[in-house]
Amino acid sequence: MRTSRERVAVIGGGSWGTALAHVLAGNGHDTVLWVYEQDLAAEMSSTRVNSLYLPGFTLDPALAVTGSLPEALADRTMIILVTPVQVMRSVLSQAAALVGPGTILVNASKGIELGTLNTVSQICSELLGEAALEGYVALSGPTFAREVAAGLPSLIVAASRSEQCARRVQAAFSNPVFRAYTNSDVIGVELGGAVKNVIAIAAGICDGLGFGHNARAALITRGLSEMNRLGLAMGAQHATFAGLAGMGDLVLTCTGDLSRNRTVGYKLGQGMRLADILAEMRMVAEGIKTSESVYQLACRLGVEMPIVEKVFQILHEDKPAKQAVSELMARDLKAEM
Incomplete structure (x- = not known):
């Protein structure tokens, strides 16, 4: 696909941010990746490998890496946010004065902020003003970073209230193995990305308990x-x-073995303590904190979410997993729809 060359900053050097930056640079865009860890940024610049979060993949030679946020954001036409949602407010507060007019702001992180119960678009609106949402795009879909980095066929969706902005993001990312669709439902795309992580923990618990495919x-x-x-x-x-x-x-x-959230649930189902699971993990499983914010959001809105409720209780109130499942199965019988 032929498209105009964008000047892109990818903010966040975890596995997903690194994979997206690699794709954008490979698509011919002027791309810089901001990495929070200064030593990792220097290492990636010299070795062309993110040994901490995406080992085994050589970065596109055109991709620039920096530990300086002002340097990363200077004169960019598109900014991709890929930091954990719980630190997004802090990063955006630092970046706000550096975001130029007309810059497209793309969120590729998945979660809901604790305390405020805001999605990332709502955080952006609060910090940058409602007008910033005209150039805001939510990026989500069934994509493991390692498979995207490996060039395996993958699909995503770019959602924005501005069709033009959604199409620019679609064009920037799309290539013969990475296909983007557009959508206008920003809040739906954001909620899908957040809630699925909580349900994935529940699925992992079921698998860890040996409950089977049914x-x-x-x-x-x-x-x-x-x-x-x-x-x-x-x-x-x-x-x-x-x-x-x-x-x-x-x-x-x-269902995917590369899912960090499913892995957390699986180990919980096998009887491991959450603290011990987290001590073994290098990368963030967003569903752990998101389970609390989604549960609180459901309570605030009066929405029945029994699976989310039980995951919250297992993670944050030490409810035994088997007891939680028993309580789900013992709920009042009702019609499916």
């Missing part, structure tokens, strides 16, 4: 129903949750 399939289906209920309560579109950012990402994260 239970996992049922959990994914009912999890999708919970995601849809919350989305509709917040003004999202039903169709979004049947697409890449809903069902697509949910299935991947609940």
